[in-house]
Amino acid sequence: MAKEGYFTSSIDRGLNDSGAIRSLTSFKGRWSGNRGGGGSIILWDTNYFEAIDVISIDYAIGTRGKWKNNNHIVNIVNVYGPHDDDKKKIFWQSLGNIVGSRDEAWVLCGDFIEVRDQSERFNCVFSKYRVRWFNDFILSNDLMDIPLGGRIYTRVSDDGTKFSKLERFLVNEKFYRLWDCLAAVVFERTKSDHCPIILKDEEKNFGPKPFKIFDAWFEDEEFENTVKDSWATSNYNGPGLDCKLMVKLKDLKAKLRAWSKVKFEQLDKEIDLHKSIANSLELKVETTILDDNELNLWKNARKHWIEKEKSKASMIEQKARIQWALNGDENSKFFHSIIRNRYNRSSIRGLNIDGVLNEKPHDIKVEVFNHFKRIFEEPGSMRPSMEGLLYPSISTHYNKSVHIGHPNWSYNITL
Structure with a gap:
């Protein structure tokens, strides 16, 4: 049976020895846990976000509030999905009903305990039925899956043999329009078997953008x-x-x-x-x-x-x-x-260059240029020389009288 709570932080120190969160003096949050252990927590900084309502169902907890710098209403939901097939199907339906109940900006994040296709699992059991349920939930609610940079997989088994992409960010169109330069990044894991992920809005200038011709x-x-x-x-x-x-x-x-x-x-x-x-x-x-x-x-x-x-x-x-x-x-x-x-x-938000995620536009452009340069570069080889070969030729007098092209042709390119 799940239990929930609400808290206001009054401490000014890290939550753990790693110093993941240094200052919590302006933070509020909600938590949801199970008696058997585990659960979810969602925090927000009251300097930037004002909570209005609570969003709570089994395996998900969130808040609906207002972003103070632009007064936009945003729904943020932290997901820790179920493992059982029967519960998964019910959960996607329940979560879909909540998302569809409000025509507002939505972002769903967390551990969905599910993948979207076989490429997101390595050396793991793959279920086509569960994948179809998950993809149907995403498409039916008009959600976008923000691509993750940095790593392919977000969860590694304790023995280091099984890999899965279980964490992700799902946003709807209204949320995407508020921040149209969204990028999601996977960080290195430490003691946990899951990698932390972050969603950020950061506009990068790659120079002039190409345009399409229809x-x-x-x-x-x-x-x-x-x-x-x-x-x-x-x-x-x-x-x-x-x-x-x-x-x-x-x-x-x-x-x-x-x-x-x-x-x-x-x-x-x-x-x-x-x-x-x-x-x-x-x-x-x-x-x-x-x-x-x-x-x-x-x-x-x-x-x-x-x-x-x-x-x-x-x-x-x-x-x-x-x-x-x-x-x-x-x-x-x-x-x-x-x-x-x-x-x-x-959209290219970053590239792995020499094993390190690089998000600088200049470095990305240089790496892309060098990549294609290596592909199309001609290997050094000896070309046949035309020197010393004698060919039949016309005299200078006849050469002057030769007219190349058509008198009505005209080439005029003006920049």
Whole structure:
């Protein structure tokens, strides 16, 4: 039987000899434990977080409160999942009901006692059923699994033969929008068989970001004019053609982003308009016969409706890179969670360089450059020489009269 408690810290020293938490004078918290031993504890600093409500179910305890620096309401839940299969299924349902009860920012963290796929276990028993339950819980509640940096596994057995990734951070879209530079890191373990993990918000400047070109843009007549206008009006008076090119591309990216946003909003309006016209005429034909003009109007509305829908679907499908027909349409929670998770997983927060996690943008860029340089670098080898070989040649007189290319061809590249 679980028991709970609430406490206010009044001490100013570490909780243990390792000094994991040095000062607790401004901390409050809740704890939940079992009579058989073990349990969970959640702490918050009252200087930054104001607790409002308590979140408590079997195998999870948390708090709902307000972040003082931005007044955002956030739900934080510490999980220590069950081991039994029957209890796992009930737990995911109960936790999902709590998350779905409030349309607010949520972050779930702790030891979930479960993995998401076979790669997260090594030399351990793997259950497809339990993994499916866990993944269904994540997808049905529109949660994102923040990738962990530093180590692959977070739990090591006492004999050092079994490895698992049991700890993680799960956040929803509202939480992710509050801190869009989230990064999770696994630290080295000491006496425990589990590694501590931390979630932090830290923006890193990797320089200019690349931008995507969507296939549907090339079918729009305004796209080419937007690019030409941006290229012609972008000015840079500084030194260096490479800097000039960079500035032009930066300006082009900004104009394409603004154009795409307006175009996408306009596309939705056009879809609604054509759909409304087509549906109204289809309702009319149930009671009367359409004349030639109305029939042509219906055909054109249907045609444009389908074309615009395909254009919109193509852009969203290219964002997600998933099999469209198999995995649902653009309005499903699954679809949008795929887009956000793909974006989140593709972000580089740090690299293991010489066995040490490095999060400095400059060091990461240098390591990536050297990695691909080693891959594509040509090994030193002797190339055949063309010196000393005699080939038939034309005289200088004929050489001057040779015209290479076509008189109408013109090559003019302006930066």
